[in-house]
Amino acid sequence: MQRNSNHPTICKIEKVVDETPTVRTLTFSDDVLSNVLPGQFAMVWIPGVNELPMSVMVSEEKGKAAFTIRKYGEASTALYNVKVGEPIGIRGPYGNSFRIKEGKLLLVGGGTGLVPLMRLLTGIKPSDDVTLIMGAKTQSEVFFEDYANKLLDHNTHQVIVATEDGSYGQSGLVTDVMDNLCQNTKFDAVYTCGPELMMSKVVKIATLKEMFVQASLERMMKCGVGICGSCCVNDDLVCKDGTIFDGKHLLSKSEFGHTHRNKAGILEAY
C-alpha cells in the first residue's frame, strides 16, 4: 500500500515498557518516524477512541520509533493501554525541529516533555557540554534519568533531577535549579519542553541572561497540518510554525504562558 503522510498508516505495537506507574513507552516499526528530526510529532490514532499529537521518542533499534505517554485524559489513557500486537494509526511527521547549537547546552524538561529532549540528545556533537535538568512531582515519577546518562556517555555532562516533594535529587522546581545554575554559568543554548508555565519561566530566565532559548509548545490539535486553526497561539499555528519557537518570538506573544484554547476554541487561562 502506498503511504500518504497525511493519512493514518497502521502500525502494530511491538513493545511496551513501563517508565513509571503512570508513564509508558510504546515501540513500533516505521521507517519514516524512526528518522524524524528532534521535536517533530505525529498524529496518533487510537482506533475507536481518538487521535492525539505525540512527540516521537527515540528507539535504539533501526527502523523503529516510539511514543512515551502519560495516562491522563480519555485519549491518552486509551493510548497508554494499547497492548503488544494491537494497532495504532500514525500520520506525519509534522512540525519543525530544534535548532541545535554547539558548545554548552542546557536542556530543561518536565514529565513527557522529556521526549523531544531525548531525541535532541541523539543529535548533539561529542564535543558539546550538556546539562539536563529533569523535573518530576515525586521519586516514583522520575524517568529517563538512566537513559539520558547513557545517551550522553561520550559527552561532558550532568543530569540533574529535581522533585517537587524533595523525595529524590534536588528538592524544588526545575526552574529553581536552572536559576541557580545560571547565576554562574552562561549556556550557548537552552532547550525546554514541558508544562507551559515552566517553559515560560525557562524562557524568561534564559532571555534575561541573554542566552539563546527554544521551547516546544503543546496545543489542542485536530489536523496537524495548518487547516483547522485549533492550535493557534496569537498568529502562529503550533502544528505548522512550531511546535518549536525561539524564546524571543514567544515573549512577544500575549498568549504564551497565559492562555490556551479549549475544544470550542475559547481562550482559557493556564
Next chain:
Amino acid sequence: MLETKVNSSLCTFIGSIKLERPTILASGILGISLDVFNRIYHAGAGAVVTKSLSKEPWEGYANPTIFSVKGDGWLNAVGLSNPGAPNFAKMIESNKDVPIIVSLVGSIEDDFEFMIKQFENTKVLAYELNLSCPHVAKVGLEVGDDPELVKKIVKTVKSSTDVPVIAKVGLGTTNYLDTVDAACKAGIDAITAINTLRAMAIDVETKRPILSNKIGGLSGTPIKPIAVRCVYEISSQHKIPIIGCGGISSWDDAIEFILAGASAIQIGSAVGDNWIQVFDEINKGILQYMEKNGFSKIEEMVGLAKKF
C-alpha cells in the same frame, strides 16, 4: 509589502461587496482567531470567512476529524466546533483592517437573528449563511435541503441587517438549484458554491471508519470539477453574484471558476497543501493571466465560458 496588494486590476465586486483581491479564505480554515485573520489578510487574501458560528459554543466531534485521502483531497468531520457567536463577536470587536465575512450556522430563523445581533458593534464585511455543512444534524445541509426554510431564514436575516448576506450552498438530497432559487427569491445578495461533499474512508487493517463521525465531507482538488459545474449552472440560471469554492489550489483553478461565472473565489484545503502563501501565488498568477490576455478588470472575465 506584497506586489499584488495594491494592484487595482485584482479588485473585484461581489454585488455591493468590494474586495481588493479576489482570493478569500474559506470558512472553517484557520478561522478562529483575529490574529490569524490579520496574518492571512497580510499574506494576500482579499477577505477571510470565519469558522461557522452557532448560538452556543460547540466542542465538535472527537478526533480523527481531519486527514487526507489517498490520491488527493481531504476528508473532515470537525462537527462545527466553534466558540459561539457571542464570544466570537467580542474577540473580533477590535478589528480595524481585515475584511471579515462572518459565517453563521443555525436551525431556524431566530438562531440567525440572535447571532447577527451579537455583531452590531463589529466591523463585518458580509454574513455567509452556512446552508451546506454535510455532517452535523439539524443545521447546514439539512437546512439547505429545505427551500421553504431557506426562504424564511434569508428573509429574516435580510430584515435584521444592512450588511450584505451570502448563502453558501452544497450538494444535498434536494436539487441545490432549488435552494439557490429560494435564497434569490428571498433577497440574498450572493451565493457561495460549494461546500464539502458527503464522503467517508474505511481503514482496511482495522476495518473501521476513520472519522469519529464516520461520515464527513470531501474537499480539495477531487471536488473541483463538480464545483465548477455548480458555479456554471447557477450563473446560467440567475443574475446573482457568485463566490466559487471547491478544490482551488492554483491560479488557473481560480480563473476557471471566474470563467464559469464567479466574481471571487474561496480557498480552503489548499492552505493545508501549500500553506498561506497560496493566496499571493494565486493573486500573482491571476494578474499574469490578465496581462497576457488583455484583461484590465476581473469582471471582464466573469462568466466568459457561458457564451459557448
